[in-house]
Amino acid sequence: MTDxxxxxxxxxxxYDFGAAxxxxxxxxxALIREHLPAGFLGAFSDNPADLALTQEFCKVxxxxxxxxxxxxxEYGGGGGSVWEQTTVRxxxxxxxxxxxxxxxxxxWVGPALMRHGTEEQRAMHLPPIAAGEVIWCQGFSEPxxxxxxxxxxxxxxxxxDGWLITGQKVWTSYxxxxxxxxxxxxxxxxxxxxERLTLFLVPMDRDGIEVRPIASMLGPHHLNEVFxxxxxxxxxxxxxxVGSGWAVMRDALAYERVGIARYARCxxxxxxxxxxxxxxxSWDRLAPALHTRxxxxxxxxxxxxxxxxxxxxxxxxxIDPANAAAARxxxxxxxxxxxxxLMEAAGAxxxxxxxxxxxxxxxxxHWRYAQAATVASGTIEVQxxxxxxxxxxxxx
Ligand SMILES: Cc1cc2nc3c(=O)[nH]c(=O)nc-3n(C[C@H](O)[C@H](O)[C@H](O)COP(=O)(O)OP(=O)(O)OC[C@H]3O[C@@H](n4cnc5c(N)ncnc54)[C@H](O)[C@@H]3O)c2cc1C
Numbered sequence: 001m002t003d004x005x006x007x008x009x010x011x012x013x014x015y016d017f018g019a020a021x022x023x024x025x026x027x028x029x030a031l032i033r034e035h036l037p038a039g040f041l042g043a044f045s046d047n048p049a050d051l052a053l054t055q056e057f058c059k060v061x062x063x064x065x066x067x068x069x070x071x072x073x074e075y076g077g078g079g080g081s082v083w084e085q086t087t088v089r090x091x092x093x094x095x096x097x098x099x100x101x102x103x104x105x106x107x108w109v110g111p112a113l114m115r116h117g118t119e120e121q122r123a124m125h126l127p128p129i130a131a132g133e134v135i136w137c138q139g140f141s142e143p144x145x146x147x148x149x150x151x152x153x154x155x156x157x158x159x160x161d162g163w164l165i166t167g168q169k170v171w172t173s174y175x176x177x178x179x180x181x182x183x184x185x186x187x188x189x190x191x192x193x194x195e196r197l198t199l200f201l202v203p204m205d206r207d208g209i210e211v212r213p214i215a216s217m218l219g220p221h222h223l224n225e226v227f228x229x230x231x232x233x234x235x236x237x238x239x240x241x242v243g244s245g246w247a248v249m250r251d252a253l254a255y256e257r258v259g260i261a262r263y264a265r266c267x268x269x270x271x272x273x274x275x276x277x278x279x280x281x282s283w284d285r286l287a288p289a290l291h292t293r294x295x296x297x298x299x300x301x302x303x304x305x306x307x308x309x310x311x312x313x314x315x316x317x318x319i320d321p322a323n324a325a326a327a328r329x330x331x332x333x334x335x336x337x338x339x340x341x342l343m344e345a346a347g348a349x350x351x352x353x354x355x356x357x358x359x360x361x362x363x364x365x366h367w368r369y370a371q372a373a374t375v376a377s378g379t380i381e382v383q384x385x386x387x388x389x390x391x392x393x394x395x396x
Contacts, residue, residue, distance in 0.1 A: 266338040
């Protein structure tokens with residue numbers, strides 16, 4: 001039996017981005033070649049100059065109108081489509097994310113401000129993000145509250161017309177280098193979980209904030225603890241409404257989860273490794289089982305890409321969190337399977353973890369980060385629960 005022809009309400013799906021997108025890719029690659037050293041592995045290396053380089057590169061993208069290509073021009077964006085922004089995102093991830101820590105502002109803080117911020121907040125925060133001038137961090141997780149964010153303990157105690165925030169955050173990516181944080185706190189722990197949380201926009205140099213780095217295999221400047229001691233915030237610092245933090249976070253996390261095109265990096269690494277293996281005929285010497293896993297990974301990467309596109313297509317009206325979760329699940333499992341395939345293909349050379357290692361250190365770099373991929377931005381188990389609830393039509 002053949003499929004019925006598509007009707008008007010079911011337009012044919014065309015995932016070819018077209019000639020303009022192909023040109024945009026070439027333009028982005030030319031900028032990367034011009035402004036970054038060959039083999040650049042991103043901001044989180046042992047060389048502090050790499051972080052500075054990513055900041056400079058963000059300004060280059062911003063000057064070209066490419067950093068926030070899909071944002072409205074009134075906020076410093078390029079007025080382009082979400083598909084053009086997807087092209088930028090894929091090229092950035094395929095080249096080891098030379099926007100560094102900047103993607104947080106671009107991917108989810110900006111969209112959250114557009115959807116939930118006041119006009120004053122948008123005018124204040126969006127242009128500096130679009131200009132590549134500011135780094136944001138996300139202060140959600142706590143020692144006793146990662147998955148179960150509703151049970152977080154950081155307290156915003158009423159103080160005059162505002163609050164004093166006291167508590168501790170953990171795993172806060174980029175907190176050392178960030179100028180601003182979207183911080184989750186509870187204004188009243190007695191309220192039901194859906195009404196307990198509020199998000200605040202807090203400058204990281206405000207009195208009472210202390211950042212302590214956490215050493216990890218993800219590289220320097222990445223993970224941190226943030227301690228808050230009576231940090232003063234006012235009504236103008238609230239993102240959304242008091243008590244609406246849970247809904248805003250849910251929305252923001254869906255944007256974050258589709259904003260990381262790690263499938264593009266995996267595809268690029270597999271292509272580079274294949275070129276190396278082809279150059280001395282060693283592809284044929286790999287175990288047949290590894291060939292099979294390689295092909296399977298290529299298929300899975302295509303699935304990850306298509307699931308990401310489904311969520312991107314929803315970006316204007318609001319992403320279904322279950323669709324963002326489905327894309328994230330496949331992308332992060334691909335990250336890990338590709339990391340293992342690359343290690344095995346490299347053979348004994350994989351033990352060289354430095355810049356002289358396989359693909360000039362890119363295999364080691366990818367492997368180390370891939371280990372955390374199924375935890376960051378919500379664990380894979382929790383993403384699966386989100387998808388299962390959606391498929392079963394269950395609210396909890
Ligand atoms: C690289 C990296 C970067 C990060 N960056 C940030 C950041 O910038 N800002 C920030 O706020 N946080 C950040 N995090 C924290 C991250 O969001 C949390 O680690 C994650 O949400 C899990 O929370 P947890 O560590 O407290 O683990 P827990 O929530 O304690 O989970 C432990 C285990 O229990 C499982 N589990 C928990 N609840 C359930 C359930 N209901 N059903 C089934 N299984 C369950 C989990 O899947 C997991 O396997 C980052 C984490 C990593 C690894």
